[in-house]
Structures are given as structure tokens and as C-alpha cells.
Amino acid sequence: MDARCGGTSEAKDADEEVQKICDEVKSHAEDKAGRKFDVFTAKSYKTQVVAGRNYFIKVHVGEDDYIHLRVFKPLPCAGEKLELHGIQTSKAHHDAIEYF
Template identity: 80%
Template sequence: MHSRCGGTSDAKDANEEVQKICDEIKSHAEDKTERKFDVFTAGSFKTQVVAGTNYFVKVHVGGDDYIHLRIYKSLPHAGSKLELHGVQTSKAHHDPIEYF
């Protein structure tokens, strides 16, 4: 189930792989937002296949508060490294995940 190159996939419920990616990137998100998150649960996500994969993830960070993350995962031959490329704060559960 791959999206066409450049376009984002439909939103899907987060799975264990996406939660692990969020767990690895959490400290970077905290640095970027200058906040500490007690809760950091991936809700839904979209992917975009580029030279690697962009993950756009809606993350529950406590109460009614959500943030959206853009995480880049390089190709396996490049080490499958994760980089946090963007954070959108002050999101709600019903806010759609958009490309940013």
C-alpha cells in the first residue's frame, strides 16, 4: 500500500511502528516546542514517499491537546535515520493531518 511519489497517503490509525518512531522523536519535539509531554500517543498518520518516507503523525499529548509531527525516515541504505522536520502545536483531535 504505497502512495504515489510526492502525494500523501490517506490517513490511517497509527501502528506499533509509528508509535516507536514518535517515541524516538519525542525529545526533539519537546525541544522544538519547549514543552514536556507526559502523554505522547500516536493517533493517526499519513505517509509520503520521497527519497525515504515522510510521516505526518497526529500525537495526543494530554487532555484535549494534540500536536502534528513531520518526521523524515531515510532509506535503509542511508541508515534509516529519523529526523523531526516540523511540529504544529495547538491541534485538536478532529483537526485533519495536512502536509506542512
């Protein structure tokens, strides 16, 4: 699917930028999940171009446990911070990242 048409990109391996996004929203994810994560390592992600960019990120949170995050990153001119728009818990390594 073409990300420029509002769909999500193909899944890519997480990089340093995506890990920084995860680090910034970790406390919000913990609040939404109602638990603390000892491990919080971004593994892969998809993006969606909107008025800014949505990141759909698979995050390893320890043992065989994963969560999926939807994080909105506004355009630089908006000057706003990252927003955690959604979280899916109880995911596995093999679960595909889907739009949510």
C-alpha cells in the first residue's frame, strides 16, 4: 500500500528514531496498560502519512510479551509533542502490525 495515499507503509525494522519515540511515550503506555515494563524495545514499525505521521510500533516488553503502539508525530511546524493514540497489549512476536 502507498503511504502517500493514507494507507500504512510496509513494516520495517525499528531504528534509533523509532526507539526514541518509544522511550518518549513509555510512561504513557504504562499508564494505559496499567503496568510497568522492564523491557521496552522497538522491534518493527509501519508509518502512515497524515497531517504529520502515525507510527504503528511493535515493542518487546519482556519474555514473549509484545505490545503495539500507535504514536502520532505532528509536523515540525506544529511544534507539538508526540501523542500516544493507542495501545494493544498481549501481542506476540509473530503478530502483524495492523492499523488500529
